[in-house]
Amino acid sequence: MGVRELLLVRHGESEGNLAAAEANAARAEEIAVPARDPDVWLSDLGRSQAQAVGTALARLPAQERPEVVACSPYVRARETATAACDTAGLLLPAQVDERLRDRELGVLDRLTEVGVLTRYPGEHARRQWQGKFYHRPAGGESWADVLLRLRAWLSEADDVLSGKRVLVVSHDVVIVLLRYVCEGLDEEEVLELARETPLHNASLSRYVRDSDERWNIVGYDDVTHLEAAGLSVTEHRGAPHAGA
Template structure:
């Protein structure tokens, strides 16, 4: 272990963060169908926290686990943290079990998806038709700072992710950590870890859809200093096994205007 000038031990921090978006959920399918049909309301089968993986989502989680099984022991995460939402927990459980990892799964509510408040279950068309003043406010503020009544802005989510990262740094013996969460959170981890600006993260959000069961990897070999984005939104493990790669995009109108 590295020593400081006074010969006292210096604890190494995190060296790798592996970010996983959950597999395709029944809610993803319902939301895409509603948008394509021009519907105002998304017919989700349960409240957001209880929406399960689709059959395709389960296939994706199992394919992720088979990829994990190929990781050498020294490259496996010492800890796996998951959003408490069912679709993320199911992804984490299937992947860890299939991969034969010994890491326990820790549930943390700070990894939950962004809360939409009054906009919950509405498509963009539904917001425009039923809540035109909110639609106008969302356009004016942009996605980063717009907070729907009863919900969260992206800036609000950033605050809880910063808190989580501090706690991860304090975990003893966990230099590699896997986080299973949601698409907006993976983008906002990029905002924090890369030191991006609001326009920069919104540009990424407008042009990139985080794929279901995709991998995004940050590394920091010395356990300190700036993070390096090694890979973003990788789904090769799905393609190689013939598992469907699913793309469920959110609202692309993210910039303030």
Template sequence: MHQLEWIGIIRHGESVGNVAAATAEEKGSDLIDIAERDADVPLSDTGEKQAQAVAGWLDDLSDEERPDVVIVSPYLRTKQTAEIALEGLDIPTVRDERLRDRELGVLDLHTVHGIRSKFPEESERRQRLGKFYYRPPGGESWADVLLRLRSLLRDVAEDHPEQRVLFIAHDAVVSLFRYVLEGLDEEELMSSAKKSPIANCSISSWRWDGEWVNERFNDVQHLQQDDAAHPTAEEGIDAPAV
């Protein structure tokens, strides 16, 4: 069986959707004011600076430490993060739709308040089933996302044996990578997601040593070293994905 040497994953930089979602939640609005479809939401100015901080982190790595390939979600905010972070580096980039964000179906663009107000039955069903297994109409559960991520990891290991692979994706994807690589169960995953919401442009990584060994998780040290690229306020476990 083929195996990777190292896996890293970075959440995209702050998007204009992240800003709009935070504003809508603070105001108690039902809807998030975003004109673009989810796949076309761009980075904010802060998100671009955060991606530049990732570029600095990559530039400081030795040739042996740098990734051999970077695999990116096809969404605009992840592509922009990758373009900024990898500028000037000769690292091949691949896009894979299996890294896309979790799809929310009819709940898309609704705040937590809006879901409770407009979809009370769905809110109750989600509460009963739990976030891991709840699938909104037309959308995906976390378990659904896991199916495509397991497929992706198998293919990547086959295509890049004993290589160092960096992924650039979304917050739920980062959490689910940890679930797969560290063998978490549902309770451990939800506890981790609640205690440590994934920050924009945070870095998580694992190395293979007979099993996957976590090196860092949700690390924002590279952002804290750059005052212009401060970590974005982290989202709660019930926040919409943007």
């Protein structure tokens, strides 16, 4: 029957998110990230947000709780998964999979929009022409490239995790593109979704598969658990190396 349910969580606010917000506010060219992208950790707020995810998981009925964790190898995602499961008291088998990692930005890594325009005007113009879905920066990935690895992951998960409810802890572009796959969206629809409904840090989204093998969205970008905990709800839209 394949995977029965996907519970999708974007990682909590990261130090990279904060650095990107500061650089964009200052109109700086480069983002002063504290580490390479895979090693960027959660902010203090991000850790609290991850714990709030755990509180939400603990409140789920037993028949809706996840049975296994699939996680991006990036530190901010693994920290979120660990904090959420520890808070919920869930001892779940975990699979760290590089196919769930954030999009790689190549030469645009650590640059703000101002930085891209200043240092790589030709790349900036090419991105404007090709669009976000198909533009592949030198040494990086397009959204279509990310989709290739996500389709491979989901196909394998259907075999290995058949019948399971899977908690996926990853990044905003990964969750948006999983929605593209599950709902059969097209380029225009997924770009509008990302533009009009950006995913918040530590938000919850849920897909349930019916008897006809169709994915049905039950909730998307739910942040009520963060609001109930009195935590700031952070958006941090994707930007070159914003720790998305």
